[in-house]
Every structure is written in structure tokens, then in C-alpha cells.
Amino acid sequence: MIAVLALLVGVVLGVVLEPTVPVGLQPYLPIAVVAALDAVFGGIRAKLDGIFDDKQFVVSFVSNVLVAGLIVYLGDQLGVGGQLSTGVVVVLGVRIFGNVAAIRRHLFRA
Amino acid sequence: MTMAGTDDERPGQDKGTAGETAAEGMAAEGEAASDQAAADRTIEISVAQVSAAGDRTVPIRVPVDDRTVELRAAAVGAERERADAYDEEPGGEYEPDTATRPAGKAPRLSAAAAMIGLLLGLLGFALVVQLRSNATDPELATARPEDLVRILSDLDGRQDRLRQEIASLEASQRKLASGVQGQAAALEEARRRADELGILAGTLPAQGSGLQVKFVAGSEAIAASTVLDAVEELRGAGAEAMQIAGEGGSPVRIVASTYFADSKGGLVVDGVRLTGPYTLSVIGDPQTMHTALNIPGGVVDMVHQRGGNVIVQESDTVGVTALHEVVAPKFARPVS
Incomplete structure (x- = not known):
């Protein structure tokens, strides 16, 4: 409940404040968002499995975001930033699909 | 799975x-x-x-x-x-947790929930920010540097082309503007010339300083040759526009093709029958024309010899209002 409210508050803040993304953060923000989404779906799945743990969720959330950003940064330094961020997005997308599939099985038993 | x-x-x-x-x-x-x-x-x-x-x-x-x-x-x-x-x-970390759980459960949960809330709030915020920044500039924000360089060089090339186009258009604009000016000048010149020629050809009314010459017949009627002599004399003295008026007809503009013929008791000028006294209205330099008419053996002399009288009157505003009907030439064509 708190999580959903916080998400809504964040969205409203983003809409109201209309900040611009700093240039240095521009390549990383989308990747970070996808990584965070992955963590959130993993959390939802764990919740449905009944094994949700606050600490683990926080740690996985932060580490997901940091690792994703690090990979893209590394890719940019190596000159393969575009390809590597695509790779990260693909991997995270696969994981999100897997988590969503598990959630779906939980909710619809199908 | x-x-x-x-x-x-x-x-x-x-x-x-x-x-x-x-x-x-x-x-x-x-x-x-x-x-x-x-x-x-x-x-x-x-x-x-x-x-x-x-x-x-x-x-x-x-x-x-x-x-x-x-x-x-x-x-x-x-x-x-x-x-x-x-x-x-290490698994051991959970032992103190288990020990303190009955008492510390509530604060630990709320702290974690706050952390989760913070993270999710951040996620929502970042999500919206990213969506917005993507919506404002969908192409360039995500483009790689090499793509941006290519786009930039494309834009540079396009800018060059557009600059050249601007330059050529400005040049043609200048040309057209000067053409318009020249056209206006030519039009003005043509209008002025048309006025001159209209006065000369008798198609435009004119007024200016000149003479009123009145021929009063004496014992003999005024002959057509006398009037023609007077007209020639006046032309020689620089007359610019002339008309002749008399009894029995409207005034007649005297142009290059005007003819004078004797008729019974009067004159036929360009097909119009006039009887005396005749009044010749002339626009030109009054002194010169007056002198020309008065030279010994000239027009005035001749009329006096035949018992007639010529009254010459200088005026600052002589009106030559009669118009000559222009007939389009049948055979003559301009050479150009």
C-alpha cells in the first residue's frame, strides 16, 4: 500500500515539477528505470510467493540500478555503449517477462 | 517457469x-x-x-x-x-533479529517500508521524467554521438544550401526592384512624352502664355493664304499650340495636317466653315511671335494693305482647348 502510494507521489512530483534530465545522466536514466522496474516486478512476485523481504528488495533494487548504470557507463567508455545498453535492456526485459509470467500464474492460475 | x-x-x-x-x-x-x-x-x-x-x-x-x-x-x-x-x-545476522523481533518489529518494518516507499517514489519520478524528456525530444536525446555528428553535418549542408538560396533570391529581388524603378522612370518619361506629343498633335488641350491675334476684314475678305502665312510665321517664331476661331463654327485646332481653303464669304479650316473675324490663339513666346507678325512686309503689313486690321494681344493665359481628331495612319507604320 505504502509502495503504491509512494509510486503515485513520485509520478505526481515528476508531473508537477517537470525537471529536465541532466546531460550526464541522459544515457543512464532509461536503463536505471528499466532495472528498477525489474526489481519491482521481482518484488511483486516475491510478495505473491509470500517470501517478500524488505531488506532484500531494497538491496536488489539499488544494486540492479547501480549495476545497470555501471554496465552502460563501461560500454560508453569502451565505445559500445549503444550495443551494451541494448543488451542490458534485453536481459532486464527477459527477467521482467519471467517475473510477470510468475505473477500471472499466481493471479490467474494460468 | x-x-x-x-x-x-x-x-x-x-x-x-x-x-x-x-x-x-x-x-x-x-x-x-x-x-x-x-x-x-x-x-x-x-x-x-x-x-x-x-x-x-x-x-x-x-x-x-x-x-x-x-x-x-x-x-x-x-x-x-x-x-x-x-x-x-552471514546467517548469524538473523539471530539478533529473531531475538529482538517481538520488541523491534514495528520500527524495523516502518523503516524498511519508508525505504521501499522512497525507492518506488524515486522510480515513479524517474519514470515520468524520462517519459517527458523522451516526449519532448524523442530522436536527439537518445541518439549516439556519431549519429548526432551526422545529423549536425546534414543540417550544416542544408543550412549552406538555404543560405545560397537566400543570396540568389535576394539578388533577384534587387534586380526586380531596380527593374521596377526603371519601369517607373520609363513610364514617367513615356507619360511626359505622350503629353508633349498630345499637345503637338492637338489631342490634348493646352494653356500658357501666348498671343490672341484677331483678323478683322476690311474691304477685302481675309484670304486663306493670309491666315496660312500668319500660321507659318507663328510656327517659325516658336508657336507650340494654335487654334483658330471664327463665326459660324466651333474653334479648330491647327496641327500639321490642317488645311485652309477659301470659301464664299469665309474660310474652310479642316472641313469647318468659318467666317470672320477670325481669332488665332497661339501658345508660345509672346514677344518673339509679336515681333515676327509685325516685321515689315509680314502678315500684319499685308492685311493692312488690303484694308483689314490685325489686333495682336499678349496674354499670360491663352487657352487652346479645341481638339484634333486623330486618324490612324492607313499606310505609315513606325520603323522599329
């Missing part, structure tokens, strides 16, 4: 850790689990459950017993999740 199966290396290795953790908590059951076959994994997991989140032991253990097969699927995922958390942490 097929999708989740892509990560299967990790769970495989993690199972061991989970098992160890479980062993720390409840050694007896853990050993029992390791003795048993794969089907007993369910039990092993339930052990992990117990040690990790002691407060959930009862709600979880019951379904495990009831539906072993179903839970096994969930348990693999659960095991993995568990193992993630335990990777870096």
Missing part, C-alpha cells in the same frame, strides 16, 4: 547456500532433507522459510504440507530470492 529457467545457474549454486543457512537454523531437519531425494526439496525450503522469516512459519508450512507439488515450483523461485539476500550476509 521456462522464462525464469534462464537464470538457472545461479539457483543451482544458491541452493547450497540456502541449505547451509537452513542447517544453521535447524540442523536436524536440514540433515534429514539432504538425506532425502529431490522430491523432499519442498521440505528443505520450508526449513529455510522458517529460519529466515520466523513469523511466517505457520502460514507457509501449512500449504507446503498440503500441496507439495505446487509449492515446489514456487519454492525454486523462492529459494532463489532467499539466496540472493543471503549471498553476502
Whole structure:
């Protein structure tokens, strides 16, 4: 409940404040968002499995975001930033699909 | 489970850790689990459950017993999740937790919830910001530097082309503007010339300084040749426009083609019959024309000899208002 409210508050803040993304953060923000989404779906799945743990969720959330950003940064330094961020997005997308599939099985038993 | 199966290396290795953790908590059951076959994994997991989140032991253990097969699927995922958390942490950390749980449970939960709320708020914020920044500039924001360089050079080339186009258009604009000016000047010139020629050809009324010359017949009528002499004399003296008026007809403009003929008791000028006295209105330099008319043996002299009289009157505003009908030339064509 708190999580959903916080998400809504964040969205409203983003809409109201209309900040611009700093240039240095521009390549990383989308990747970070996808990584965070992955963590959130993993959390939802764990919740449905009944094994949700606050600490683990926080740690996985932060580490997901940091690792994703690090990979893209590394890719940019190596000159393969575009390809590597695509790779990260693909991997995270696969994981999100897997988590969503598990959630779906939980909710619809199908 | 097929999708989740892509990560299967990790769970495989993690199972061991989970098992160890479980062993720390409840050694007896853990050993029992390791003795048993794969089907007993369910039990092993339930052990992990117990040690990790002691407060959930009862709600979880019951379904495990009831539906072993179903839970096994969930348990693999659960095991993995568990193992993630335990990777870096020693299992012993949970012992003080368990000890303080009855008292410290509420504050710890709210702190974690606050952290989760903060993270999710951040996620929502970042999500919206990213969506907005993408919506404002969908192409350039995500483009790589090399693409941006290419786009920039494209734009530079286009800018050059547009600059050239501007330059050429400005040049043609200048040309056209000067053409318009020249046209206006030419039009003005042509209009002025048309006025001059209109006065000369008798198609425009004119006025200016000049003379009024009145021929009054004496014993003899005024002959056409006398009037023609006067007209020639005046032309020689620089007359610019002339008309002749008399009784019995409207005034007649005198132009190059005007003829004078004698008629009974009068003159025929350009087909119009006039009788005396005749008044010649002339625009030109008054002094010169006056002198020209008065030279000895000239027009005035001749008329006096025949008993007539010529009254010459200088005026600043002589009106030559009669117009000559222009007949388009039948044969003559301009050479150009």
C-alpha cells in the first residue's frame, strides 16, 4: 500500500515539477528505470510467493540500478555503449517477462 | 517457469547456500532433507522459510504440507530470492533479529517500508521524467554521438544550401526592384512624352502664355493664304499650340495636317466653315511671335494693305482647348 502510494507521489512530483534530465545522466536514466522496474516486478512476485523481504528488495533494487548504470557507463567508455545498453535492456526485459509470467500464474492460475 | 529457467545457474549454486543457512537454523531437519531425494526439496525450503522469516512459519508450512507439488515450483523461485539476500550476509545476522523481533518489529518494518516507499517514489519520478524528456525530444536525446555528428553535418549542408538560396533570391529581388524603378522612370518619361506629343498633335488641350491675334476684314475678305502665312510665321517664331476661331463654327485646332481653303464669304479650316473675324490663339513666346507678325512686309503689313486690321494681344493665359481628331495612319507604320 505504502509502495503504491509512494509510486503515485513520485509520478505526481515528476508531473508537477517537470525537471529536465541532466546531460550526464541522459544515457543512464532509461536503463536505471528499466532495472528498477525489474526489481519491482521481482518484488511483486516475491510478495505473491509470500517470501517478500524488505531488506532484500531494497538491496536488489539499488544494486540492479547501480549495476545497470555501471554496465552502460563501461560500454560508453569502451565505445559500445549503444550495443551494451541494448543488451542490458534485453536481459532486464527477459527477467521482467519471467517475473510477470510468475505473477500471472499466481493471479490467474494460468 | 521456462522464462525464469534462464537464470538457472545461479539457483543451482544458491541452493547450497540456502541449505547451509537452513542447517544453521535447524540442523536436524536440514540433515534429514539432504538425506532425502529431490522430491523432499519442498521440505528443505520450508526449513529455510522458517529460519529466515520466523513469523511466517505457520502460514507457509501449512500449504507446503498440503500441496507439495505446487509449492515446489514456487519454492525454486523462492529459494532463489532467499539466496540472493543471503549471498553476502552471514546467517548469524538473523539471530539478533529473531531475538529482538517481538520488541523491534514495528520500527524495523516502518523503516524498511519508508525505504521501499522512497525507492518506488524515486522510480515513479524517474519514470515520468524520462517519459517527458523522451516526449519532448524523442530522436536527439537518445541518439549516439556519431549519429548526432551526422545529423549536425546534414543540417550544416542544408543550412549552406538555404543560405545560397537566400543570396540568389535576394539578388533577384534587387534586380526586380531596380527593374521596377526603371519601369517607373520609363513610364514617367513615356507619360511626359505622350503629353508633349498630345499637345503637338492637338489631342490634348493646352494653356500658357501666348498671343490672341484677331483678323478683322476690311474691304477685302481675309484670304486663306493670309491666315496660312500668319500660321507659318507663328510656327517659325516658336508657336507650340494654335487654334483658330471664327463665326459660324466651333474653334479648330491647327496641327500639321490642317488645311485652309477659301470659301464664299469665309474660310474652310479642316472641313469647318468659318467666317470672320477670325481669332488665332497661339501658345508660345509672346514677344518673339509679336515681333515676327509685325516685321515689315509680314502678315500684319499685308492685311493692312488690303484694308483689314490685325489686333495682336499678349496674354499670360491663352487657352487652346479645341481638339484634333486623330486618324490612324492607313499606310505609315513606325520603323522599329
